[in-house]
Amino acid sequence: VPCASRTHARVEFRRDKFVLSDTSTNGTFVQADGEKEVALKREEFILHGNGRICLGHRLSEGGADLVWSVKTYQ
Structure with missing residues (x-):
C-alpha cells in the first residue's frame, strides 16, 4: 500500500535547478527517462529532463505517480 504524507516531499528552484527533497519516513522514488x-x-535529487516521482512506493508497484519535464533554455 502506498504511503504518502501531507508533507512528503518538496520541489524548490535553486541556482537555476529544480531540486526534489524527500522529507518523509517512507521515501520517495524517482526515475529520470x-x-x-x-x-x-x-x-x-536534481530534476533534469523528463521522469516520474512516486511518493512512498516504487514505480513497479503501480499506483499514482507524478511526471516532470524540465526544459533548459540557453
Whole structure:
C-alpha cells in the first residue's frame, strides 16, 4: 500500500535547478527517462529532463505517480 504524507516531499528552484527533497519516513522514488530508479530517504535529487516521482512506493508497484519535464533554455 502506498504511503504518502501531507508533507512528503518538496520541489524548490535553486541556482537555476529544480531540486526534489524527500522529507518523509517512507521515501520517495524517482526515475529520470533512460535512467535507473533512485530511492530517496531524506535526500535530494536534481530534476533534469523528463521522469516520474512516486511518493512512498516504487514505480513497479503501480499506483499514482507524478511526471516532470524540465526544459533548459540557453
